[in-house]
Every structure is written in C-alpha cells, then in structure tokens.
Amino acid sequence: MNPFAYLFQDRKANRGNIKGQLVLFMFRLVQLINRSMVAKVILFPYLMFYRFFVEWSLGIELPRKLTAGKGLIIYHGQALVVNQGVVLGENCVLRNSVTIGHKKLADGNFSGCPRIGNNVDIGANVCIIGDVTIGDNVIIGAGAVVVKNIPANSVAVGNPARIIEQKTTITETIITTGA
Template sequence: MNFIAYLFQDWSANRGNIKGQLVLFLFRSVQLANRHTLLKILFCWHLVLYQLIVEWHLGIELPRKTTAGKGLIIYHGQALVVNQGVIMGEGCVLRNSVTIGHKKYADGTFSRCPRLGNNVDVGANVCIIGDVTIGNNVVIGAGAVVIRDIPDNSVAVGNPARILEKKT
C-alpha cells in the first residue's frame, strides 16, 4: 500500500464524519512516523500535535501503537479509550465512551489486550476488558461489558455480555 493510500484508508468508511476522518488521518500519519527512529525524531512535532489535538482536545485515546485494520469507523469519539496492545480487524466501528483494554490482576501483572475480528460493531458505553477474542461480524450492544470471548456472527448484550443470538 502506498503512502497516500495508507493515510486515507479510513476516509471513505467515515464519509460525512469530518471528526472521524480527521482523527483517523492523524492516527495513520503518526503510525507511519512511529515505524522508524529517524522518522520519530523528524516528526516529533507531529507526535506532540497528535497528542494535543486527538487526546487532549477531542478526548480520544487511540495510541499510535494500536493495531487497526483498514476501514476503521469512529462515531462520536468522545471518551473513547483504546489500549495500545489492542488488535482490531478491518471495518470495525467504535462509538462514544468505549473502553478497550487489559485487566490488572491482584499480583500487579496485566492480561493480554482484546483482539477484535473484522466488521465488529461496538455500541456506545461498551467495556471490553482482558484477554478476550471477539469474532468476525459481531455486534456488541450499548452498555455491554465483555469479559469472555464472543464467537463469529453473534450479537452480545448485557453486563456481563452474553450471546443474544447468532446472525445468519
């Protein structure tokens, strides 16, 4: 994938969502700068600008080390928190007040971060915590707390999240 295509890979998925386009353009650009030490030094001003605009001003914690497939969509990203170890597939949707991260155990160690498959639709106020795997084509309803794996083609709701139905 060439440089320009990489920067704009989320653009069409966020059509009409200027905030989402801006955040994801900046996210992809800091991911490029993060690839090599020389680029980090040359573009340190850009890394700081990303931190100021996206994290401090817009309230979206989407670290540059996060792995996200193309076509990521962010709706109303306010209070969105994603751990840097999270892996997201292609076509994922994240809404406002979503938290995705690891779990801290009593002995001070941390679990692995969640892994989301392709086309995962995460509703508002969802928490996905711990070493869980979310399958492909999954919908997670608003307010759900996911602490267990969710299989492909499922709809999950509740606290703790349970499988409501399998999509056909």
Template sequence: MNVISSLFQDQKKNKGNLKGQIILFMFRFAQLANRHILIAVLLCIYLAFYHVFIEWFLGIELPRKTRAGKGLVIYHGQALVVNQGVVFGDDCILRNSTTIGHKILKDGTFSACPKIGNRVDIGANVCIIGNVKIGNNVKIGAGAVVIKDIPDNCTVVGNPARII
C-alpha cells in the same frame, strides 16, 4: 499494512463524518512513526501535537501504536479509550464512551489486550477488557461489558455480555 492505503479507506468509510475523518487521518499519519526510529524523530513535533489535540482537546485516547485494520470508523469519538496493545481487524466501528484495554490481574500485573476481528460493530458505552478475542461480524450492544471471548457472527448485550 500499508498506512497510506488504510488512510484512504478510513476516509471513504467515514464519509460525512468530519470528526472521524480528522481523527483517523491524524492517527494514520502518527502511525508512520512506528516504521522506523528516524521517522519518529522527524515527526516528534507532530506526535506531540497529535497527543495534545486528540487526547486533551477531543477526549480520545487512541495511541499511535494501536494496530487497526483498514476501514476503521469512529462515530462521536468523545470519551473513547483504546489501549495501545489492542488489535482491530478491518472495517470496525467504534462509538463514544467506549473503553478497550487490559485489566489488572490479582498479582498486580496486566493481562493482554483484546483482539478484535473484522467487521465488528461496537456500541456506545461498551467496555472490552482483558485477554479476549472478538470474532468476525460481531455486534456488541450499547453498555455491554465484554470479559470473555465472543465467537464469530453473533450479537452480544448486557453486563456481563451474553449472546442473544
């Protein structure tokens, strides 16, 4: 994935959403450090600033190692928590107070992180945890708790999430 082309597509998708544009610009720039250890060393001060500004001041955990396709949209980014192992497809939408990551298994180890398809619209206060796969063109309603795979082209709501 080309970080620069993703940057411009993110900016276009977040038109009129200045906070989302700033967050995603900083996120994509921080992702440059993933390409080579030398780049990471050169960007170490920026990476520290990214961590402090995004996580501490804006209240968003979006690690630079998170894999996100082009056209990511973040609305009202407050209290957004994304694990670095999460994989997003293209044109996904994230809203506030959403948690996406692994879960702790009975033996104390961690599960794999969710893999989210293309054009997934994730509502506010959603939890997606564990080794789940979210299909393409899925809408996840506000407050849903997703703990099982979701097929393509459907809408899910509730706790636990169910297809409607």
C-alpha cells in the same frame, strides 16, 4: 500499500463524518511516523501535537502503536480509550465512551489485550477488558461489559455481556443439516 493510500484508507468508511476522517488521518500519519526512528525524531512536534489535539482536546485515545485494520469507523468520538496492545480487525465501528484494554490481575500483573475481528460493531459505552477474542461479524450492544470471548456472527448485550443471538451462515446450515 503506498503511504498516500495508507493515510486515506479510512476515509471512505467515514464518509460524511469529518471529525472521524480527521482523527483517523492523523492516527494513520502517526503510525507511519512511528515506523522510523529518524521520522520520530524529525517529526516529534507532530507527535506531540497529535497527543495534545486528539487525546487531550478531543478525548480520543488511539495510541500510535495500536494495530487497526483498514476501514476503521469512529462515530461520536468522545471518551474513546483503546489500549496500544489491542488488535482491531478491518471495518470495525467504535462509538463514544468505549473502553478497550487489559485488566489488572490479582498477582499485580496485567492480562493480555482484546483481539477484535473484522466487521465488528461496538455500541456506545461498551467496555471490553482482558484477554478476550471477539469474532468476526459481531454486534456488541450499548453499555455491554465484555470479559469473555464472543464467537463470530453473534449479538452480545448486557453486563456481563451475554450472547442473545448467533447467526449461522448458509454454508454452516447446509453442512450441519446435510441438505
């Protein structure tokens, strides 16, 4: 992917959301800069500006080492914290006050970070912590606390999060019923 297309890969998904477009453009630029030590040295002032403006002023922590697929959407980006070890799939939606990261274990070490699939919609005030995997096409309701894996095509809500609905695709239905 050419650098220009890389910088604007989230623009279409955030249509009408100027703040989301700006933050994600700046985030993708920081990721490009992070690929080269020379770029990091030359563009160090921009890295500091990104940290001050996006993280401190806007309250959105998207570290430059974060792995995020294309089409990332940020709605009402305030108090959004994502650990740099998290892996976000394509077309994920993050809302305000979401926290995604590792947790401290009893032995003093830290767990792994969450891996989030494609087309995942994360509601406001959701906390996803620990070494968990969220499947594709999952909806996590507002205020949920996710500490266990969530399979694909599910809807999860509550504290702790529990699956209230699991959708099956037509092909899965045909295979299981023999139709």
